[in-house]
Amino acid sequence: MQDFRHVFIILLSIAEAVLLSVYFKSDVITLVIERDLFILIIIFVNSILIYLLFSSIVMSIVYYFSLYIIFIFININLLSITYFLSYIIGVSFALFGYFFINRSFNDNFILNLRNFKPRINTFSIILSVIFVIIVSLFVKNPLILIGSILNLLILSISGEIVLSPLTLASWLATPYLLSQLGEIRVNKGLCIGKINGILRRSTFELGRVKTNAKYKWANIKSDFCIDLDNSKNYNMIILGTSGSGKSSLAKTIVSKLNVSYLIFDIHGEYFTEAKRIDASLISVNPLSLFGQSPRQRALEVAYMLKSIFNLGNLQVIDLFNIIFETYEEKGIYEEDSSSWNNTPPNFRDVILLLERKKRYINNSTELNKIQSLEPYLNFVSNSMFNTNSINYNDIFEDNYILDLSKITIPEIKYIVIETILRSLTSFMYSTGTSKLRKMIVIDEAPFILSKESGQLLVERLFAEGRKFGIGFILISQTSEYVKKLISNSAYLFALNLVEPADLDYVSKIISGPDQDIYKSIYDSLHKLDRGLIITRNILQDEIFLVRIQQ
Ligand SMILES: Nc1ncnc2c1ncn2[C@@H]1O[C@H](COP(=O)(O)OP(=O)(O)OP(=O)(O)O)[C@@H](O)[C@H]1O
Secondary structure, three states, X not given: OHHHHHHHHHHHHHHHHXXXXXXXXXXXXXXXXXXXXXXXHHHHHHHHHHHHHHOXXXXXHHHHHHHHHHHHOOOOOOOOHHHHHHHHXXXXXXXXXXXXXXXXXXXXXXXXXXXXXXXXXXXXXXXXXXXXXXXXXXXXXXXXXXXXXXXXXXXXXXXXXXXXXXXXXXXXXXXXXXXXXXXXXXXXXXXXXEEEEEEEEOOOOOXXXXXXXXXXXXXXXXXEEEOHHHOOOOOEEEEOOOOOOHHHHHHHHHHHOOOEEEEEEOOOOOOOOOEEEEHHHOOOOOOOOOOOOHXXXXXXXXXXXXXXXXXXXXXXXXXXXXXXXXXXXXXXXXXXXXXXXXXXXXXXXXXXXXXXXXXXXXXXXXXXXXXXXXXXXHHHOOHHHOOOOOOHHHXXXXXXXXXXXXXXXXXXXXXXXXXXXXXXXXXXXXXXXXXXXXXXXXXXXXXXXXXXXXXXXXXHHHHHHHHHOEEEEEEEOOOOOOHHHHHHOOEXXXXXXXXXXXXXXXXXXXXXXXXXXXXXXXXXXXXXXXXXXXXXXXXXXXXXXXXXXX
């Protein structure tokens, strides 16, 4: 788009110069003052157009010299105070018009420069010097030579070899080369899509997503890449309505990453090259210690059951006690860590202990307390929880999709997920610190996060995962349960959203305190097509509209 604007202005100016020269030769104009008036008007109009297209005074000034080169071919020397004044008045007009609409004097060129990182390329410099020498040999006009030297300087810090011949074009190429300095290039890391727009204060609405706000999507062309190596952690959150492209985005990310992944596929909609496990055919024992102490595990399981069945605090304590005692019955003792490797009990063992206890209790209050746990323990003494039929180490080292769609009872589904995530925590601690080595995708994250124990578990994994090389992609249709996790995420990808509460929250998170940016994002989010995301790139501090590759 940038390129198109430059081509348009240069072609327009050349066309104007050609028309003027034809007109001046045609004897229609006789008076010098009439000629000057024509030139003044053209310059005035061009200055307004240039300012409105680039929203930059720097660009406008540099373009005056481009016009100078074009007009010199028809023997009109723009280096005159009258012409320059006409140009400046035009720019001022446009500037005030812009300020009136946007209430800001932001210079887009200077804003873009924030993203510029010098890249010195010796070959590019040598090539540009050769071209400057050629210009100095053939062109005797010092201003044209200055333009070429300026281009040489710009190319020296931008390192773009392919653009070196533009040094020959002197001022004609300078605005374009300058705009390349501020061009956003987010192509370091893992490229998952194409940037379709960057949020800018602008007068024109040129992008496909219209905002009706002061910030609009300015078109830019670049790959969109995520740089996990330089991010604060490896966690990502994907939010979007049903069918907006959430799982496709997660698939794109994991398929491009060079690390293994595990997908918790709640609805059975992921099909990749990974090995597929039908979760209804496996068994996991939630009472496995996974390297933890029996006290710790008994507490976790008691809290997990509390979250599922909304148990009271006293019931949690009773549950904890009976589970802890069951460990002891199986020869697993808190003080003796070597006993932690013994075969763990399962919920049936807990029920057997409970039955035995009932026989010895003669206090009716005690009996009632213990009996109140029975229905819950009976529920979880499901054959799915008797033993561990899966190899956890293999699951964490290879690519796997855990298809949970055939488990129809939500509580059972939840216990399977939480148990596997708990085993991941111990896998993490036992294998030590590492660079990114595993990505875990949790689809329909509210299914887990809406339970207190699930929320705490995922919060802990989010906070500690980076140290151990584990990243998470959390997918949700709503922002409701992911709010606490956003501060520990490297990326938030917002697809189409429609609920006012989600629009409000996500727009605030992406925009920060700026109300105008907030309005643009709010206004754009519900207009996004499938596969289009809005995200803030923290490293560049820019907000992008990105089309995700499928
Ligand atoms: N980047 C994309 N470009 C074009 N089409 C896409 C893109 N991403 C997804 N789609 C299409 O949108 C449809 C829905 O995609 P997907 O299943 O990923 O959405 P979802 O948000 O995960 O849906 P659900 O919430 O129902 O699981 C699919 O038909 C897919 O082909």
